Each structure stands twice: as C-alpha cells, then as structure tokens.
Amino acid sequence: MSELVRLEVEDGIGTIRLDRPPMNALNGAVQEQLLAAATEAAERADVRAVIVYGGPKVFAAGADIKEMVERSYADMVQRPLGLSTACDALARIPKPVIAAVSGYALGGGCEVALAADFRVCGDNAKFGQPEILLGIIPGAGGTQRLARLIGPAKAKDLCFTGRFVDAAEALAIGLVDKVVAPDDVYAAAREMAARYVHGPAVALAAAKAAIDGGLDGDLASGMRLEGYLFAGLFATEDRAIGMRSFIENGPGKAEFVGR
Secondary structure (H helix, E strand, C coil), X not given: CCCCEEEEEECCEEEEEXXXXXXXXXXXXXXXXXXXXXXXXXXXXXXXXXXXXXXXXCCECCECHHHHCCCCHHHHHHCCCHHHHXXXXXXXXXXXXXXXXXXXXXXXXXXXHHCCCEEEEECCCEEECHHHHHCCCCCCCCCCHHHHHHCHHHHHHHHHHCCEEEXXXXXXXXXXXXXXXXXXXXXXXXXXXXXXXXXXXXXXXXXXXXXXXXXXXXXXXXXXXXXXXXXXXXXXXXXXXXXXXXXXXXXXXXXXXXX
C-alpha cells in the first residue's frame, strides 16, 4: 500500500501529512492510514504536539465519491465507519492537535479539521459540509463537532445548504482560530504547536480530557471529572517541579519533564 498518510516527527512536533494528490480525497486507504498515524502520534512519547496538514495547495476535498456511489444501505451499516473512526482517533490524541488548512477543507476534509483542537488556515481556504448536495449528511462529525464549535444555528446553515465559507467568515463564526497568508500556514501551525512541546504533558492531556469530556455531559458530571483529573496531577513530577519553581522563581519559569 502506498504511503498516503505519514507521520513526520521533528523537535517534539508530529506532523500527520495527507498526501493523495491532487485533492487528498479521503478514500478507504487514506482513512485507514489516518487512523494508524493518529494512533501512533498518541502513543509516541517524543510527540508532544500534533499538526494535521494536507500540503500547500489543499487540505482535503472530501470523501472519494467514486468509491461510495455504488454502496447500499446494508454496505454502509455493515462496514466500519472508517472516517468517523479516524476522526475520533485524532480527537482523542491526548496532546494539542492543530489543523493547518490551505485551500479546500470540504466534507470529510472539514470533519478532519474539526477533530483538531485548533485550526490555522490560509486566506485562500474554503470550508464546507456539502454532503446535502449529494442527498446525504455528514457522517464523521460534521453535524456534531461543528455544532459544538460554532453553535447549532450556524452548523445547520452549513449542513442544510452545503455552502462554502471563506477564511474571513470561518474566522468570524469561530470555525478557525487564525488566518495567515497561504504560504505561512504550516509555519504558523508549528509556531502554535511549539508552545506546548516543553509543557507539562500530563497536565495538558488532563486539561484536554476535562474540557472534551465535560462538553459531553451535564455540568455536575463535568465538575466531578475535573476534580478527579485535578487531584490526579498531584502524582506527577511536573506538578512538583511547577510549584517549586513558582515559589523559588515566580510564574512561568518551570522546566517540565513531561511526567
């Protein structure tokens, strides 16, 4: 099988690179390799932050419709939900994850970006969930993560119409966090990821678990989850390092070890 998705690691940052020219269409092989790359990034201790990147021209222009067109209801029910599983694996990486988006992030491509914690895009980017134009709906988080990110009314607008939004609108509605020149997308994502490389890895994972887990339940359950995770961090080396450094040197000067 050709390498359509690869994990490249440098200076503590793991880049999950989508590489199926010309549009990075997310066929079954890409979905399987994306799942494998996300799993590896989650497990590797030398990866402290993750970037998902489709290259300088396009992020991912959606699922491979030619692969799907002859499938029946029974086919879709019986086969594993490949892209949904891959996006779930991305979302569950216990490290900061940043989507670096150039060009199109449509359908499944938008859903991959939604699985990240943050999104940086070029001013040439286009986002959308155009599945409705095919007579279907998003199936890998486009109705769920999108609504949690930008609110139900805006999510319904995109899912009901299938329209594309440009970078300026995406920033205005909270779909992306930063817009830069197209040539600067990957560098901007690395700059963001670098903030976390030397941070307290266990505490970062706990913060992500608390926020994501709390969004799935009621406030009381979220508060309990936060309390358990908060208490658990008192078993880490980084907690001791951070508190001693604060007392001796003031805030923001601790040198964490990631344990």
